[in-house]
Amino acid sequence: MKKLSIxxxxxxxxxxxAFNQKTDNEATMPKEKLSDYHFFEGNGSExxxxxxxxPYSLNTPLFTDYAEKLRFIKLPDNQTVxxxxxxxxxxxxxxxxxxxxxxxxxxxxxxxxxxxxETRLLIHEEDGWKALDYxxxxxxxxxxxxxxxxxxxxxxxxxxxxxxxxEYGIPNINQCKGCHNRNEKMSxxxxxxxxxxxxxxxxxxxxxxxxxxxxxxxxxxLTNLPAIENVPKTPVWNKPETGSLDARARAWxxxxxxxxxxxxxxxxxxxxxxxxxxxDPIANGIMKTPVAAGRGSGNLKFDIVPSKPDESIIVxxxxxTDPGVMxxxxxxxxxxxxxxELIKEWIKAMK
Numbered sequence: 001m002k003k004l005s006i007x008x009x010x011x012x013x014x015x016x017x018a019f020n021q022k023t024d025n026e027a028t029m030p031k032e033k034l035s036d037y038h039f040f041e042g043n044g045s046e047x048x049x050x051x052x053x054x055p056y057s058l059n060t061p062l063f064t065d066y067a068e069k070l071r072f073i074k075l076p077d078n079q080t081v082x083x084x085x086x087x088x089x090x091x092x093x094x095x096x097x098x099x100x101x102x103x104x105x106x107x108x109x110x111x112x113x114x115x116x117x118e119t120r121l122l123i124h125e126e127d128g129w130k131a132l133d134y135x136x137x138x139x140x141x142x143x144x145x146x147x148x149x150x151x152x153x154x155x156x157x158x159x160x161x162x163x164x165x166x167e168y169g170i171p172n173i174n175q176c177k178g179c180h181n182r183n184e185k186m187s188x189x190x191x192x193x194x195x196x197x198x199x200x201x202x203x204x205x206x207x208x209x210x211x212x213x214x215x216x217x218x219x220x221x222l223t224n225l226p227a228i229e230n231v232p233k234t235p236v237w238n239k240p241e242t243g244s245l246d247a248r249a250r251a252w253x254x255x256x257x258x259x260x261x262x263x264x265x266x267x268x269x270x271x272x273x274x275x276x277x278x279x280d281p282i283a284n285g286i287m288k289t290p291v292a293a294g295r296g297s298g299n300l301k302f303d304i305v306p307s308k309p310d311e312s313i314i315v316x317x318x319x320x321t322d323p324g325v326m327x328x329x330x331x332x333x334x335x336x337x338x339x340x341e342l343i344k345e346w347i348k349a350m351k
Contacts, residue, residue, distance in 0.1 A: 034134040034143035039074060039098055045116065045140050047100055052077075054221065056212055057059055058195040059234040059242075060251045063336040064101060065168055066158070067117060072098040073191070076222060080212050083224040085232070088188045089196075097122040097188055106157040117152065118170050119143050122188055129186040132335060147173050151333075167333045189259045194232040234276075249346035250276045252339055256328060265332060272303060285314055286350070296325050306350035315344055 003227040034044055041048040049055060054076045061069060075081065076094030084090050091097070100119040105112045116136040122343030123130045134143035135150060149172035155165040160173055196212045204344060213231060216222035225231070235243025237252045254276040260267040262275040270291050282288045290296075298316040305311040317327040318340050326332070 026229075030132050032145055037096075037121075039072065043141055044119075044143065045136075046114075049298055053098070054216070055158050055200060056191060056196060057198075058190050058255070059198050060195070060237040060248075061190065061253050062255050063332060063339055065154075065166065065334045066164070066336075067101040067103055067168065068114075070100045071190070074098065077170050078310070080223045081216065083193060083226070085193065085223060088190070088192050088212075089222075089264040091124055091188070091191075093124050093126055095124045097191065103154050103156045108157065108161065115154065116140055116143070117154070117168055118146075122186075129188065131173060131186065133170065133173070133291075146170060169331070169333050171330060190255070191235075195255070197228070197231050197233040199235075223323050238338060245346055245349055248303040250274075251341055252342055256336075256339070260328070271275070285312075296327075298325070304347055307348055309344035309347040314345055315340065315347065318343060 001035075027300060036040075039049060039053050040046070043051060047070050049072050053072050056071050056073060058071070073091070074096045076092060078243070079092040079094060082090035083227065085135075098119060098121055101117045102114045104110045104114045110242050118136060119134045121132045123132065129234065132134070133146050133149075136143045137145040152168050152170065152172040153165065155282075158164050163219045182338070193213060196216075198212060199210070200215070210218070211228055213225055214228060217225045221350070235247050236252045237248045242248070244252070253274040258273075258275040259265060261270065261272045262278070263269065263273065272285050272288065272290075273280070274285070278284055286306060289301060289302045289305060296317060297313050300311055300313045300316060301334065304315045309315045314327075317325055319335055320326040321333065321335055323329070
């Protein structure tokens with residue numbers, strides 16, 4: 001275990017060294033403290049963005065051990081974001097995508113405070129996107145650059161009034177690359193037009209009555225937006241009024257799994273494609289045998305067996321917390337029970 005830890009730290013230091021190497025367009029040097037970037041007022045603990053840093057939210061976000069997230073984008077001066085119909089919006093070089101993970105002390109009463117865990121940055125350099133992670137100290141006064149990853153224990157009261165305690169994993173730089181890998185290049189995952197097509201929602205920010213995309217257009221930072229009724233829209237996974245069971249289940253799989261299980265993703269060799277744009281039932285996993293039927297299959301034969309979730313590998317792996325079995329592999333140490341139930345309900349409804 002000690003050798004493995006040394007290897008991870010060595011790889012992370014190598015990755016950070018590569019980040020710091022100068023190119024023809026000289027990469028931005030990582031800063032030691034999050035506050036050095038001046039994305040937020042003061043030390044950033046209140047997460048109040050300064051002028052030019054824009055908050056946003058996703059209709060159906062990635063699950064990360066029940067952590068809540070605050071998302072922001074900072075664009076270079078006089079630059080705009082280009083609309084993209086299917087993929088993540090085209091953010092110009094010089095953009096930074098900012099995501100802070102936190103736990104309310106009591107999910108029912110956000111006014112009782114919260115614990116900030118980490119703030120992840122994706123910085124768009126001339127040679128591509130770079131990932132950096134800043135971990136908040138126990139005093140909640142500053143977040144410091146962390147390249148080797150970490151594990152912290154968290155405790156809180158959940159939305160049902162139950163006390164929860166579990167480990168929260170902070171990824172190392174190489175793990176960030178694993179999830180954000182698209183055709184061997186780092187790429188953002190969340191802020192697509194379909195995910196932004198809705199109102200902004202976050203507990204500590206004023207709620208806008210405008211659609212986020214329309215608001216960005218009014219602010220002059222989004223170009224080529226078509227009529228909003230022609231823009232695709234991701235339903236909210238746990239709100240039936242926003243979409244059918246099929247649409248909500250596919251949305252959950254798309255954001256949680258398709259960054260790997262898609263063409264160009266790290267798991268494309270599995271033959272399982274969970275992108276919402278994939279229409280082939282076998283590629284979606286229906287009656288598809290796994291490419292590698294090891295321990296991760298749970299001795300089950302097919303990724304998805306219609307009407308039989310308990311015989312479906314996808315459910316088995318989603319429910320597991322065994323590092324050698326669970327999916328997704330990175331970004332969680334707990335099971336998203338509500339997400340598992342959604343997928344089970346979806347499979348049960350299949351004919």
